Amino acid sequence: MASSTPYTVRWGIMATGWIAEVFTKDLLANPAIRGVHDVRHEVVAAASSSSKERAGDFLTKVKAPSSAKAYGSYHELVADPDVDIVYVATPHSHHFQNAMLALEAGKNVLCEKALTVTASQARKLVEAARTKGVFFMEAVWTRYFPLSIQVRDLISSGAIGNVYRTIADLSIGKDKADGKIDFADSHRMVNPELAGGALLDLGIYALTWVFQTLYHVQPEEQKEAPNVMAAINKYHTGADETTSIILQFPQHKSHGIALTSLRVSSDVDGKNSAGASIRIQGSTGEIQVMGPAYCPLQYRVIKKNGGGEVQVVDCPIPKDPESGWGQGMFWEADECARCLRDGRKESKSLPWSESITIMEVMEETLRQGGVVYSDVISTDVYDAQSPLNTGKR
Ligand SMILES: NC(=O)C1=CN([C@@H]2O[C@H](COP(=O)(O)OP(=O)(O)OC[C@H]3O[C@@H](n4cnc5c(N)ncnc54)[C@H](OP(=O)(O)O)[C@@H]3O)[C@@H](O)[C@H]2O)C=CC1
């Protein structure tokens, strides 16, 4: 019989930037608002590599309980026995070293996307999680949206027949009249020292849709990694600004087309006038997903013999009626909690092997496009004293 007491997970937040704030506020949102009663979340600590004061300010800003501890280093956070799971919210450049720091300390880890800079780093993290016997997951929040789960279920049930092609685009038009992109060269979106570029930051979502619809749904014994054909335009910083990938799954006779750009937009007027950013095309129908690929709120099902009828399904993100808050990141947190409760080390919605295969695709794409990141962020040798772990930048 199910227990009426929700299973509680105690979170430690590593880094205090934008997404750390959004995610932590979602953790603190009342689960009942999204109809969740079996798990709950506590924020027990946050760490900043800049200063303890910054960590304290962060905890105040997100309205964490006053008992939550502020640390001025990532090392202190991972040593805290009260922390069940560490959320790594640093730039992608740092993920390998930071996630390994936490895994080596025996902590469960939820690590922001893109998981790492190279596939080898991803394999090393998975190896460490396996050796330590802890939970580890890449924080691709979109995977845990009810919308994503419904779309995967529709595909598995054959609602649109055999799926032969998925076209997915996540592009944000940041083109400026002077030829530059509207991010400072030092910003993590275009700074190669922070593993900047469209692919690792945004292309991962286009790939998520290709993988959710063409790979994840493949039966285990028929799992087939794709062939990759890619084109990249580089920005003057060396990071990729426009990247297009064709993924071919020969045995399944399917193609994925993953597009990303910092120059043009997948939703040019911000009102979906340009149509679906994701099209999942099957032999008997098509599913179209509307809205940004990371946070879609509606899908449409169009049947070949449906007489022109379009089934429109809205999947809004529940908001706390008092604060108006709710971003949809709580669903991935709930998944972590249920895995911890049930003793699962990886999520079925995004298994380790799939994160690694996606990293392999991204690595191959960057190789074909000639994007090279520095050794300090590409190495797969763990160093607890790396500047990426100590914050001595
Ligand atoms: N799932 C999603 O929707 C989103 C995910 N992301 C992912 O989250 C990660 C962080 O992105 P975001 O929060 O926007 O980034 P920010 O720049 O806002 O924050 C990053 C934080 O990392 C820490 N950090 C440590 N070393 C450095 C360094 N050398 N340069 C900059 N920051 C450093 C800092 O915290 P401190 O000083 O406290 O240590 C900083 O505040 C990325 O991997 C990104 O892909 C981002 C946005 C949305």
Ligand SMILES: O=C1OC[C@@H](O)[C@H](O)[C@H]1O
């Ligand atoms: O993960 C992300 O999703 C939202 C985007 O605005 C952001 O750049 C990216 O990191």
